[in-house]
Amino acid sequence: MSVIPYIIPRTFSNMRGNRLSHLMTALTIAFVVLIFGLSTLIYFNLHRLAENYSREIRIVTYIDPALPPEDIEGLKAKVLKLRGVANIRHVTSQEGYQRLVQQFQDEKDILAGLGEDFLPSTLEIEVTGTMYNMGRIRPLVSELTSLPGITDVYYGKEWVERLRQAADFTRLITFAIGGLFLLTTIFVVSNTIKLTIYLRRNELETMRLVGATNFFIRGPFVLEGMLQGLVGSGLAMLALFALFEFLKTQVNFPGFIRFFSPIFLPIPVVTGIIAGSIILCATVSAFSMRQFLRV
Amino acid sequence: MDSPLIELKHVYKSYEQDLTVLEDINLRIGKGEFVFINGPSGAGKTTLLKVILCIERSTKGEVWVDGINLKRLSNSKIPYLRRRMGMVFQDFKLIENLTVFENVALSMEVCGIKKSVIEQRVDQVLKSLGLEIKKRIYPRRLSGGEQQRVAVARAVVNDPLVLLADEPTGNLDAGRAADIMSLFNEISARGTTVIFATHNQELIRSTAKRVIILDQGRIVN
Numbered sequence: 236m237s238v239i240p241y242i243i244p245r246t247f248s249n250m251r252g253n254r255l256s257h258l259m260t261a262l263t264i265a266f267v268v269l270i271f272g273l274s275t276l277i278y279f280n281l282h283r284l285a286e287n288y289s290r291e292i293r294i295v296t297y298i299d300p301a302l303p304p305e306d307i308e309g310l311k312a313k314v315l316k317l318r319g320v321a322n323i324r325h326v327t328s329q330e331g332y333q334r335l336v337q338q339f340q341d342e343k344d345i346l347a348g349l350g351e352d353f354l355p356s357t358l359e360i361e362v363t364g365t366m367y368n369m370g371r372i373r374p375l376v377s378e379l380t381s382l383p384g385i386t387d388v389y390y391g392k393e394w395v396e397r398l399r400q401a402a403d404f405t406r407l408i409t410f411a412i413g414g415l416f417l418l419t420t421i422f423v424v425s426n427t428i429k430l431t432i433y434l435r436r437n438e439l440e441t442m443r444l445v446g447a448t449n450f451f452i453r454g455p456f457v458l459e460g461m462l463q464g465l466v467g468s469g470l471a472m473l474a475l476f477a478l479f480e481f482l483k484t485q486v487n488f489p490g491f492i493r494f495f496s497p498i499f500l501p502i503p504v505v506t507g508i509i510a511g512s513i514i515l516c517a518t519v520s521a522f523s524m525r526q527f528l529r530v
Numbered sequence: 531m532d533s534p535l536i537e538l539k540h541v542y543k544s545y546e547q548d549l550t551v552l553e554d555i556n557l558r559i560g561k562g563e564f565v566f567i568n569g570p571s572g573a574g575k576t577t578l579l580k581v582i583l584c585i586e587r588s589t590k591g592e593v594w595v596d597g598i599n600l601k602r603l604s605n606s607k608i609p610y611l612r613r614r615m616g617m618v619f620q621d622f623k624l625i626e627n628l629t630v631f632e633n634v635a636l637s638m639e640v641c642g643i644k645k646s647v648i649e650q651r652v653d654q655v656l657k658s659l660g661l662e663i664k665k666r667i668y669p670r671r672l673s674g675g676e677q678q679r680v681a682v683a684r685a686v687v688n689d690p691l692v693l694l695a696d697e698p699t700g701n702l703d704a705g706r707a708a709d710i711m712s713l714f715n716e717i718s719a720r721g722t723t724v725i726f727a728t729h730n731q732e733l734i735r736s737t738a739k740r741v742i743i744l745d746q747g748r749i750v751n
């Protein structure tokens with residue numbers, strides 16, 4: 236027979252005996268998890284935005300007109316091998332000219348007098364679209380520039396850099412808030428445990444005298460920590476979802492991301508945050524028990 | 531008495547450096563024996579029982595319980611030793627926010643005994659101590675004597691190998707005290723070793739049992 240059936244009701248009676256302190260702890264945990272979740276949500280959506288945007292990024296390289304046409308295949312092969320290159324398309328002078336013709340249908344005069352081959356032929360390069368590759372763009376550009384046969388490289392530099400910085404910044408903020416979350420949890424959970432132990436010191440002593448093991452005595456406190464983690468982070472996730480739904484109807488996104496609809500944190504991330512909170516609170520409980528409860 | 535259940539060899543105990551509470555205690559108590567420990571207040575009776583239950587560790591000397599040298603017993607093994615001993619504490623040590631039933635049941639719960647078994651056994655013990663109608667009541671609403679009987683119930687509920695009773699009849703009238711005595715006699719007859727600490731001279735005078743007299747931490751008889 237095991238003592239577990241006796242540990243669970245004991246957990247609840249411990250918590251009933253110290254209601255206010257447990258409520259405050261759960262609310263504090265909820266508050267920090269909410270801020271952490273909000274920051275994660277912002278980072279997550281910025282990441283998605285950047286991913287969407289970087290799918291649009293094209294690097295255009297101009298091919299040296301002096302390059303013999305038979306060498307172009309070799310150049311394409313070299314470019315394809317570079318890291319971060321998803322796809323390339325060779326746009327010949329003629330194709331480029333046709334595009335212009337289409338673009339200036341009504342003002343054909345502009346093109347008058349220009350030969351079909353006045354444009355250099357180009358390679359249009361699609362990059363693999365993840366945020367983390369943003370940082371790869373610059374090295375990729377310099378590698379492209381150094382390839383023989385390529386004269387010039389163009390890309391949406393400013394935007395790439397800006398998105399990258401914003402994402403880096405929110406990631407940093409998320410980590411900082413994560414650290415704050417950790418410290419706050421350690422502080423409030425261990426304080427609640429300290430208080431419960433103080434309020435229950437006679438009972439804990441007596442349990443020890445009648446032969447209770449450490450497991451029996453500590454079990455309820457660890458369970459209590461897990462419950463606080465669950466309730467606190469669960470509340471936080473609910474509040475975050477409500478806040479998200481509310482903001483979605485309130486905020487007008489600027490034009491260039493008009494077509495971007497922000498989404499809530501995916502289920503695995505929500506589950507991860509809740510599970511992480513439970514594990515964190517249980518660990519803090521177990522450690523504070525060791526610290527405050529002498530055998 | 532070839533191998534005593536409890537044996538103390540040259541045991542010393544001091545709480546503070548220069549104050550010796552137990553001094554050179556040598557004692558052998560056999561299985562099923564019923565022993566009184568008598569002596570004036572402050573003689574060290576409670577301390578002696580605490581040393582046997584490993585609540586206090588002796589400062590010097592050896593304490594053996596059922597073949598176990600307590601000096602060698604690690605902290606994590608202590609609970610298992612205590613489960614085989616029941617102690618009636620002088621100050622009862624009842625838990626305020628548990629009912630009479632729950633207080634007594636606790637001794638069995640820590641061992642992980644099944645709920646249905648606990649219920650039956652606790653009811654039986656409470657009944658034998660005349661406490662069955664108080665079973666759902668909290669200790670602060672009991673008289674001193676009732677609290678003492680709850681403490682006795684908790685100590686005997688596990689059918690311990692050793693029963694350590696620290697002044698277990700101190701708050702009882704003659705009738706109740708006699709009930710407790712006959713309960714202890716019964717337990718002892720079933721093979722439990724009983725160590726009964728009291729400063730009550732009358733109780734000692736009327737018994738034919740072995741009496742150990744402590745005075746200022748020494749055995750004087």
Ligand SMILES: Nc1ncnc2c1ncn2[C@@H]1O[C@H](COP(=O)(O)OP(=O)(O)OP(=O)(O)O)[C@@H](O)[C@H]1O
Pocket residue numbers: 545546551569570571572573574575576577578620729
């Ligand atoms: N925890 C403690 N710390 C310091 N001294 C203690 C402690 N417990 C007991 N003592 C001292 O040890 C001596 C013996 O105490 P003990 O409680 O063993 O006596 P006793 O024989 O049980 O007395 P009584 O009949 O009054 O219960 C006393 O002088 C007491 O002051």
Ligand SMILES: [Mg+2]
Pocket residue numbers: 575576577620696
């Ligand atoms: Mg005493």
